[in-house]
Amino acid sequence: MSEDRWNTVLVLGGIRSGKSAFAESLVADAPSVRYVATAVGGEDDPEWLARIEAHQRRRPQSWSTEETGADPTRLTALLTEAKPDETLLVDDLGGWVAAVLDPARQPNDDEADVAALAEAVRGTEARVVIVSPEVGLSLVPVTPVGRAFVDALGVTNQALAGACDAVALVVAGQATWLKREEPAERVKPRPAPAVPSTVAPPPPPVPAVVTPAPTLVAPASPATAQSPHIEQEADEPTVASDPAFSAALSGATTALPLVSSGLTEIVPGMDLPLPSSEAGPDARERLTTADLPGTGLGAFAEAIEFAAATQDTVTPRPWTSVRLVLITGSHAGGAATGADPFDIERRIAEAEQGGGLLGRLAGEAGADIAVLRAGDATAMEDGPVTGDDTVSAALRQGWQLADAAADAGRDAILLAGLGAGLEAVATAVLAATTGAEPVAMLPRVLVPGGRYDDHAWMIRCAAIRDALHRIRQEPRGATDILRELGGPDLAVATGVLLGAAARRIPVLLDGPLGIAAGLVARDLASQTRHWCLLPEAGTLALVRQGADVLGLTPVLNTGLDLGEGANALAVLPVLRTAIGLASALPVHPAMLAEQSVADDVD
Structure with missing residues (x-):
């Protein structure tokens, strides 16, 4: 329940x-x-x-x-x-x-x-x-x-x-x-966990509530970088001036009301908007009459229907102003075994500067990047990974990230994550919320040089097993999962999904963090999944299984494995092309002729 x-x-x-x-x-x-x-x-x-x-x-x-x-x-x-x-x-x-x-x-x-x-x-x-x-x-x-x-x-x-x-x-x-109503006669209290006869060691300390300031950059597009009139290198970022973004996140998270979205607290069972139930199917139906050669746009119909539903029109416009929200955080214990913290920090720093792979792809797609260092989480096999206050603050900060994107005029959010242990944590969340088998879902540990570290993978599996055993008799509501397994980064990502749904902004998911956040967000507001699209399936069973549970059909299956955020950025231009093409094409002349004959008969 x-x-x-x-x-x-x-x-x-x-x-x-x-x-x-x-x-x-x-x-x-x-x-x-x-x-x-x-x-x-x-x-x-x-x-x-x-x-x-x-x-x-x-x-x-x-x-x-x-x-x-x-x-x-x-x-x-x-x-x-x-x-x-x-x-x-x-x-x-x-x-x-x-x-x-x-x-x-x-x-x-x-x-x-x-x-x-x-x-x-x-x-x-x-x-x-x-x-x-x-x-x-x-x-x-x-x-x-x-x-x-x-x-x-x-x-x-x-x-x-x-x-x-x-x-x-x-x-x-x-x-x-x-x-x-509270069906009291049906809700049975959960049994209290048995108290062992021996004295257990004290749980590890949880991180204090923090409100880190995000970094917002606008990566240079290739055209801008190569212009002879601009004295800026291709990988040198331009820091965007976004007052709404800065104002929304400059103060203490726990003291900021959710003014833009009209809510003051995040609680289970929130009533958030739903996309149009008619515009999406009508847009897909319109494709059958469009002046297209062959059998049409194939798998792109999924993206066209999604864009139509979220924009409430049968002729949706392509997303022209996308923000990549990159949530970073590290997880201690077995979940991070085999990860290289120095390499991860290098990639985060590149994203903060608008460089690296994410910066280059974002520049080509015309997207800006908001990087938020959400903080660290303790080992999930040892005890709760964070505290209730941190979860609450992180949820609100994620919501404010979505509010800031909406206030800045962004028409879509691309949600991604980067951090040590993230894949293991997402696997644990998937197993705890859906009953999936962790061993079948946990990705193998790839180290530089194309080599797999199976010993590290086994340690990660053991950490997930111990964490699930630890919470076997604990409540598994949204905030419980975030406190026991998820950590600040997953809580922020969950808040982004909630805030985006409240502001009617579509969210493109890419990688384990977005999928895990979707599974948690559905228990706070089940409408959130209807605002999510999976542009590219990727290669991870974890992502595919989680997407299936959420009812998300991947638009493309190209086999890309570039990491969180990069897959969706790579296919974003072709999604825009398909959406724009579907909306711009007129009705096929043969269909007009049939309609004319029908009108004459009438």
């Missing part, structure tokens, strides 16, 4: 209100979801089938689908049989009521079916989200059949609202909670 402590939720909303997308965001933290489809028929209705396909495209591959349209009592049985570790998403009750009222089932005690469904929801041990059309605000239908359906659905909604722990109403993509 997540930190918001509910088992069952009823999500109400009108047609095209975004209720299904909001419901899907509520179960984004589940490793797998059983999607229960209640609709029946529609095989001869292309528009209805198109809607179903749009829903199917949004579902992660880890979800399974079960249809109950032919037998509405099957839904009651599924809820009754569901196990405590299962997650069900029912979409929607309108289809279920239509099946209940089917003349082929009459005469039938329909009220008994509704009562049985409500009782099954009330007693289920699984986590369940149910979507249903809200009919109470619509006009009374003029036909007897229409009135019967509306009346039956209204009664069913009332029964389910009383049985569920929480009820949300979605209007124009914005959700409002009508009911949020």
Whole structure:
């Protein structure tokens, strides 16, 4: 169960209100979801089938689908049989009521079916989200059949609202909670860890709360660097003058309100905006009519649909002002075994100066770089890696980094990390939150010269194993994971995702830090994953598995392995080209001719 402590939720909303997308965001933290489809028929209705396909495209591959349209009592049985570790998403009750009222089932005690469904929801041990059309605000239908359906659905909604722990109403993509109760009878206190008979050594000290100042640079583009009128070397940075960025991060983090985003605290269950549920699918559909040769833009449709949804338009514009937010931090203990701290510091210093690989790629892509040294974390196998105060401060500072990017006019954020032990920590977070096998996810340790240090890899595996064993009986909410395993750098990255969602800024993820932050952020605000895109799959199983859990489909699979941030920067220009091309191309003449014929027939 997540930190918001509910088992069952009823999500109400009108047609095209975004209720299904909001419901899907509520179960984004589940490793797998059983999607229960209640609709029946529609095989001869292309528009209805198109809607179903749009829903199917949004579902992660880890979800399974079960249809109950032919037998509405099957839904009651599924809820009754569901196990405590299962997650069900029912979409929607309108289809279920239509099946209940089917003349082929009459005469039938329909009220008994509704009562049985409500009782099954009330007693289920699984986590369940149910979507249903809200009919109470619509006009009374003029036909007897229409009135019967509306009346039956209204009664069913009332029964389910009383049985569920929480009820949300979605209007124009914005959700409002009508009911949020603590299901006390279902929430069992976690057993306290056994106290050993011997005296355990004291836990290691945790770092003090710090608020480091970030460095913002604008790497020189190749064109600028080679201009004869500029006395600046190609790898010499220009320090950007960004008052919003400096003002947002110059004071003490714990004392700064989140003014730009309209929030004052970061707590589980926050209601953050969602991208448009219609613009993305409509933009993908528009590609089928565009004047393109061949079969179209292929995998780039994923980026086009994402850009359309986050910009709420079927003709999205390419991202023209991107900020790379590079979070750095080191982790002690076995997680950092085999890492070269001097080489890592060299790369961080290069990024701070706008040089090195990241600086060159950022310059070519026209992106600036914000480097934040988030601080160090202790060994995760020995005890908590940081303190609660540091986690809170780091979350807020990450949020302010997103606010600063928005205030500076950036239209996208590229989130990346750099630090000793980061890959091991991200693997531990993935294992703790999804149950993934660490040995299968942890990347091998590559040292200069193209040689793998398998002994160092084994030590990292042991550190992850010991850390997971240490927290086996501990709570695993978002802040718990950050305190026990993540550390300040992961907390800052999580705050960036939260702040970006609040400001409606898309985030391009690249590497273990962004994926781990996405897994943590979903338990604070599940809407965050809908603002994230994975431009390039990379070579790490850790990234691929985490992306699949978050429901993120990589746009490209080029096999790049340049490190965090560099992969996404390398493919950013081609993503921009595809998005701009898709928006600029007109409708194919053949499609216009077909439309003209159809108009003449009408």
